[in-house]
Amino acid sequence: MSATAPLRTATAPPDPPSAPTAPKPDRRGGRPVWEEEPGPVGQGLKGVTLVTVCAAILGPLWVVVVTSLSDQKTITEAGGLVIVPKTITFRAYQELLSGGTVTRATVISLLVTLVGTAISMAVSILCAYGLSRPGSLLHRPILMTLLVTMFFSAGLIPTYLLVTGIGLQDSYWAMILPSAVSVFNILVLRAFFMNTAPELIDSARIDGAGEWRILLRIVMPLSKAVIAVIALFYAVGYWSQWFNAMIYLNDAGKWPLQMILRQLVIKQEAPQGMSQMIATQQVPGLAVQMAVMVLALIPVVAVYPFVQKHFTKGMLTGAIKG
Known part of the structure; x- marks a missing residue:
């Protein structure tokens, strides 16, 4: 009398663990969480501030250098300090x-x-x-x-x-x-x-x-x-x-x-x-x-x-x- 082996039911393998989702890119460009992303107004104010500070620093230096390179006629016409150079001389x-x-x-x-x-x-x-x-x-x-x-x-x-x-x-x-x-x-x-x-x-x-x-x-x-x-x-x-x-x-x-x-x-x-x-x-x-x-x-x-x-x-x- 032959005995038949019990049939094994095929079962699907368990699903592999889901891979971790990649972190979403930081929209702030690496900024701290408490710092908001600057808007157009903020960027514009920063630019105006930088230009103003540079002008306040470089402006007097420009006047000093240009005046030192001017002749007596240019200084007299300017009434003192020269802003726009006309005649450049290194006599001084x-x-x-x-x-x-x-x-x-x-x-x-x-x-x-x-x-x-x-x-x-x-x-x-x-x-x-x-x-x-x-x-x-x-x-x-x-x-x-x-x-x-x-x-x-x-x-x-x-x-x-x-x-x-x-x-x-x-x-x-x-x-x-x-x-x-x-x-x-x-x-x-x-x-x-x-x-x-x-x-x-x-x-x-x-x-x-x-x-x-x-x-x-x-x-x-x-x-x-x-x-x-x-x-x-x-x-x-x-x-x-x-x-x-x-x-x-x-x-x-x-x-x-x-x-x-x-x-x-x-x-x-x-x-x-x-x-x-x-x-x-x-x-x-x-x-x-x-x-x-x-x-x-x-x-x-x-x-x-x-x-x-x-x-x-x-x-x-x-x-x-x-």
């Missing part, structure tokens, strides 16, 4: 840079800026690195002393007596040493140095590196952004400095460019050797004033674009994380 720049007072003052300003920035950066980096290392000698007393000097100062008269008492009167060092260190810049550098990975420093110490090698080979290369920003701050401060020169320098031959600019704009005194030329209208006095302003602006305008990219990383990162 030729007379200023012909080896006279302005040329000497420009060289002095450049040397003071270079030497002062180098000294300030060396002192600030060394101080900030020492304060950023936990357990360093007298870490907290030195930090508190710096913070106190940041909010309280002795005043102008004690500072003047100190500078003259140590023999800096009528010396180029009077424009460098009294303002060589900024506590704010030290704190920014310290905050950035503290963000250096401890593992890198520990591994360098295991390999036998000392503090100088760690600073020069590890910490400073990783802090190029903040060092560039702080160096720019110091350089602009030295280049724009005139107050120390006014109260400490009696010899007009040692004046920086900013003091010459002050004499021209505020006191209406022509540079030495150009009084007769301005009086006889061989060189317009207003054009000379504007030309000195342009010479004072050129270094800052030339250096700033190369350092601008480091501002966010150099200032905000160090300040927030520190």
Whole structure:
């Protein structure tokens, strides 16, 4: 008797799990959820605002440059400052840079800026690195002393007596040493140095590196952004400095460019050797004033674009994380 095997009913395989649906593209273009997509009115207002700000910044610069390149007839017809150039002449720049007072003052300003920035950066980096290392000698007393000097100062008269008492009167060092260190810049550098990975420093110490090698080979290369920003701050401060020169320098031959600019704009005194030329209208006095302003602006305008990219990383990162 043959037995028949029971028939198996074919069953359909279970449906595979449904694949996750792809997320819908963000219509806001990556904007935060709380920020609405700008409409035509918002975009238009932003454009108008940017154009207005650019015009407010570039407009006066344009007037200064054009006036410095104008002759006496154009300045007289314009009634002063020139907006639309008619005749372009470089006579004012030729007379200023012909080896006279302005040329000497420009060289002095450049040397003071270079030497002062180098000294300030060396002192600030060394101080900030020492304060950023936990357990360093007298870490907290030195930090508190710096913070106190940041909010309280002795005043102008004690500072003047100190500078003259140590023999800096009528010396180029009077424009460098009294303002060589900024506590704010030290704190920014310290905050950035503290963000250096401890593992890198520990591994360098295991390999036998000392503090100088760690600073020069590890910490400073990783802090190029903040060092560039702080160096720019110091350089602009030295280049724009005139107050120390006014109260400490009696010899007009040692004046920086900013003091010459002050004499021209505020006191209406022509540079030495150009009084007769301005009086006889061989060189317009207003054009000379504007030309000195342009010479004072050129270094800052030339250096700033190369350092601008480091501002966010150099200032905000160090300040927030520190």
